[in-house]
Amino acid sequence: MVFNSIFFIFCFLPVFMLIYYLVPGKLRNLLLFLGSLIFYAWGEPVYVILMLFSSVFNYYMGTELERLYYDDKKQKLNLVFAIIINLGILVFFKYYGFLLDTFGGITGIHISHPELSLPIGLSFYTFRNLSYLFDIYISKITAQQNFLTFATYSTMFPYTAAGPIIRYADIQEQLERRSVNISRFGAGTELFIKGLAKKVLLADNLSALYAGICSNTQMSVLTAWIGILTFTMQIYFDFSGYSDMAIGLGKMLGFDFNKNFDYPYISTSVSEFWRRWHISLGSWFRDYIYIPLGGNRVSVIKHIRNILVVWALTGLWHGASWNFVLWGLYYGLLLLLEKFVLNNLLDRLPSWLRTAYTMVAVMIGWVFFSQTSFSALGHYLGALFGIGASSFADTTALYYLKTGLILFIISILACRPGLYQRFRRLIQQKPAGALLINLILLALSVAYMVYNSYTPFLYAKF
Template sequence: MVFSSLLFLFFFLPVVLILYYCSPRRMRNCILFLTSLVFYAWGEPVYIIIMLFSTVADYFFGLQLDKPKKTPFQRKLIVTLSLIVNLLVLFYFKYANFLIENINAFLGTTIPMTDLPLPIGISFYTFQSMSYIIDVYRGEARAQRNWIDFGTYISLFPQLVAGPIVRYNTIAEQLHHRKENSKMFAQGVRRFIIGLAKKVLLANNIGMLWDTISSSNINSMPMLMAWLGIIAFAFQIYFDFSGYSDMAIGLGLMFGFRFNENFNKPYVAQSITDFWRRWHISLGTWFREYVYIPLGGNRQGLMKQIRNILIVWMLTGLWHGASWNFLLWGLYFGVILIFEKWWGLKLLGALPRWVRHVYALVLILFGWVLFAFEDLSSMIEYLKAMVGFNHQSLWDSTTIYLLYTNAVLLIILLIASLPKKHKVVTEQMTFGQVAWYGFLYVLSISYLVDATFNPFLYFRF
């Protein structure tokens, strides 16, 4: 079940809201926990066992870590065992087939594949669960002694399948003492509608252009069509993922939770460093806090800092998928970030603002090619088309037609990607604001009624 579905909008969400607000306050976490399990089990009931296993295991490990008589060695053993359990589950379901496939290709063996589909959102809830254990181990949070409350944190359906990744120490207080009110609920509704419109009206429509271009013959693709296609993909993945994050944040507000922002207008970035401060912020924060800094960060000399950055970005790439293209994508950005850290940012600082912006956008678009094509030969051919190495024309009649028929949409996407002037948000909305949000909601629902194209790109992560 996804948020941008009629089933969720007209059945699941209304039922959950009614149950939640009709229940006594002490029962509300239980309502959220049970309904979140229903949400997760709707598409793949068997994999609810995996999530419950992780939840029970880390609940137990957390209690053991919080016992005052544990020695430092015992506490290290507990946190290590917890991380091993979590990573083994993640590895088996997400990376085992990738490893087997490459062993078979390299050694000529015939080891059978696991033939298991990837559990939805396993990367997100596994990282949340590990953050809880590490925070308790560091003394940054107390162990959660109520299993229902802990289960609510792990399985909370607003951010279960696509984030943002919520660290336990940022939400622990809210699990017990949140105050739902009409102002937060109204803010949540507005934020949810914005996210729904971004996903349904913008991402889905520009995604059809990317599908048309990427499924055409890459070997004979004109240069302008290749650029048009990857620009379409860049808009699709941004409005798809940020729209889903907006819906998650909005749902959280409806239930009294405040989640951290996950995007901050990334396409206005003037460097790749700036881009990654704005894109999927919760993932970058997680890797910085739980991988980069524990490895030593920038405290142990230049070579070890380079090593730490490359490790983080290899893992960032592999987090997105078990495929060589994701590893290349992570290393690509890791190398650029190393360059910027020591030389690039100083050079960029001397350039005009628009040059810095073009520099960042071009590198981001080339990066999206690495991300979009799991088949390496198709990736290379597409890159060749972008730089004109396939010996085709600059454009053709199909390119002009696609550009002409999508021009208005592209302009809307460009405007929607830019920062907005800050306005004072009042609790009382004007009639015009109510009409605008109502229009966006009705229009989004109208598109969903006839939808034949409603993918969610981050569903596989």
């Protein structure tokens, strides 16, 4: 089941929310747990067993880690065991084919293997459960003794498929006690509609435009830049749209999830971009990989190593393909360049020029992300800079620029905070007008879902 479907919006969600608000508070975790299993099993009936195993296993390991608090050696061994099991499952389903193909490419020994479908949200709930164990180990939290409460956290459907990576520490109290009321429900509904509109009205149309551009065997320089601008906007509205919907659903259920995006395309440096993009993943790698490796409180050589390790792993987390590793290392090198070479220079530049530099760097990065084969990657990067391009500009480029102009203008405005700040003021001054706008966005989104083919969320496959 997915958020951007007629069935979810008009069948599952209203029925579930009606029951959720009617049952006593002490039964809401049970209802949320069962509803999450139904939500997940709707599209992954077999892999729901894997999700349940993850919940049971990590619940038990959490209690063991706390029980062994005064036995450091045994506690550490149990943590290592839990990490091996969690990552072993992730590697098997997500990376085993990639590892076998890489081994075959190096040795010439090719091992045939069946293609396994990736369980939806596996990377997200694996990292979510690992953060729970890590926080117990460092005594940030105490282990949850009630299995139902932990299972509710582990399987909750708003963030099951594509995050954000919510940490147990952030919602620990809300799992036990939370308030649900019409005001919170209204705020969540508004955020859900905003995310749905981002996905359906912007990201899906940008996706169709980008697919058309990539279908051209020969590109002009201008076509290549229009194409990667299209993907840059598409992935933002697709993923931030999902995050908005997840956070909105959380509010409807009485939870306050931390934001996952903070207008990343207004950043004035690459380091600022990564403080604003996929915030939950960036903070996860910072707290559980970068800082334990020593962070920046080590020698320069080890600091460089730490950054490159974190970013190689960040890239690999996104997919079982070398282009994602290259994408991660590309950002690692950019961050090192900013830290050790460009830091003082960037500070002296005007903000608009720093934003332009950041956007060009990010757009080039999305080429590494979107082109999964080395040949396609090399071809597209070359076309951006005139290598192998048919010309600087051609009629194809002008066609895409003309047909996508209004979409580009709306997208550029919508990825900046000004539009939303005006909307917030409208809510305060004229709530009826804000309600009308939300109803129009919902109606347009539903109409688009009815008359166009379904387009999955990009990050659901990661």
